[in-house]
Amino acid sequence: MLKGIGKSHGKTIIMGEHAVVYGYPAIAIPLVSIPVIVRINEINDQKESTLSSKYYVGKIHQLPDSLSGVKYLINLLDQELNVEHVSYAISIDSSLPIERGLGSSAAIGTAITRAFFNFFNNPLDHDTLVNYVNKSETVTHGKASGLDALTVISNAPVQFSKKDPVDYFTFKTDGFLVIADSGVKGKTKETVSDVKKMYDKDPNEIGNILKQLGQCTKKTSLELSGNRLKELGQTFSEANNLLSRLNLAIPKTDKLIESANNAEALGSKITGGGRGGCIISLARNLTNAEMIQKALIKSGAEQTWLQPLSIYAEESDGD
Numbered sequence: 001m002l003k004g005i006g007k008s009h010g011k012t013i014i015m016g017e018h019a020v021v022y023g024y025p026a027i028a029i030p031l032v033s034i035p036v037i038v039r040i041n042e043i044n045d046q047k048e049s050t051l052s053s054k055y056y057v058g059k060i061h062q063l064p065d066s067l068s069g070v071k072y073l074i075n076l077l078d079q080e081l082n083v084e085h086v087s088y089a090i091s092i093d094s095s096l097p098i099e100r101g102l103g104s105s106a107a108i109g110t111a112i113t114r115a116f117f118n119f120f121n122n123p124l125d126h127d128t129l130v131n132y133v134n135k136s137e138t139v140t141h142g143k144a145s146g147l148d149a150l151t152v153i154s155n156a157p158v159q160f161s162k163k164d165p166v167d168y169f170t171f172k173t174d175g176f177l178v179i180a181d182s183g184v185k186g187k188t189k190e191t192v193s194d195v196k197k198m199y200d201k202d203p204n205e206i207g208n209i210l211k212q213l214g215q216c217t218k219k220t221s222l223e224l225s226g227n228r229l230k231e232l233g234q235t236f237s238e239a240n241n242l243l244s245r246l247n248l249a250i251p252k253t254d255k256l257i258e259s260a261n262n263a264e265a266l267g268s269k270i271t272g273g274g275r276g277g278c279i280i281s282l283a284r285n286l287t288n289a290e291m292i293q294k295a296l297i298k299s300g301a302e303q304t305w306l307q308p309l310s311i312y313a314e315e316s317d318g319d
């Protein structure tokens with residue numbers, strides 16, 4: 001009986017979301033502490049292939065529209081790899097909340113692709129993997145920049161722009177990120193499309209905001225390399241103001257940001273698609289991070305995570 005396994009993890013965009021869609025740079029870090037594991041087991045070939053996950057249990061051909069990217073990806077991988085038409089049961093084990101800007105769809109796509117190649121005993125190179133994940137991301141989110149796919153595949157922070165080669169870079173800082181889930185689903189497809197509408201209506205004003213977000217990424221890169229956390233916190237706040245001007249804030253994320261900043265965060269911002277989803281706060285050290293975490297929970301965060309900024313020291317692109 002064939003068996004396959006594939007793993008991945010979440011991501012958080014530190015700087016440059018939305019601007020990255022317009023060619024500006026963005027920086028994202030992998031959330032290796034929030035894993036996604038996909039297992040595939042061969043089943044009796046008289047039976048239809050199935051999928052079980054937190055959000056759906058049943059036949060693959062009946063997967064709901066909310067999982068259209070997953071359905072598309074499984075069908076594509078099946079067509080290309082399953083020459084002997086074996087039946088299988090796929091199980092998805094993920095601690096990542098969906099539609100919260102933490103890369104859940106890209107992480108699930110990555111783990112599924114890896115599990116299929118493992119199941120059929122085929123080698124999988126990095127570019128092929130990225131290609132599959134981006135195809136399923138396009139079905140889920142519309143035209144994506146590709147940043148999410150690259151970060152959930154990587155073990156190192158990623159600096160990405162459509163124009164330049166991907167930069168997997170490392171830095172040494174004492175800082176921590178506190179990530180808080182607002183509990184409100186963010187719809188990346190919708191927010192990306194709304195920003196586009198705003199841009200088409202007023203290319204000067206919106207183009208200028210996107211440009212400033214790109215400049216925030218450049219500053220972030222230097223501040224991370226120089227361990228200049230106080231300045232980095234200010235850049236977080238500056239980016240949050242710019243993202244709010246793109247209509248990506250909601251009262252709940254504003255409330256979380258305010259309570260984190262009152263608990264001595266160096267700065268806080270929306271992360272990912274926005275209008276719901278998660279916020280990130282920059283903390284000086286672990287003690288400060290724990291203080292911020294408590295304040296966020298008190299203000300109604302559905303879930304929180306702590307992440308040292310420099311955990312991925314020497315590793316690079318891990319496929």
Ligand SMILES: C[C@@](O)(CCO)CC(=O)[O-]
Nearest residue numbers: 017018144145146272273
């Ligand atoms: C909003 C966005 O910049 C990040 C979504 O996680 C969209 C993208 O990069 O495709």
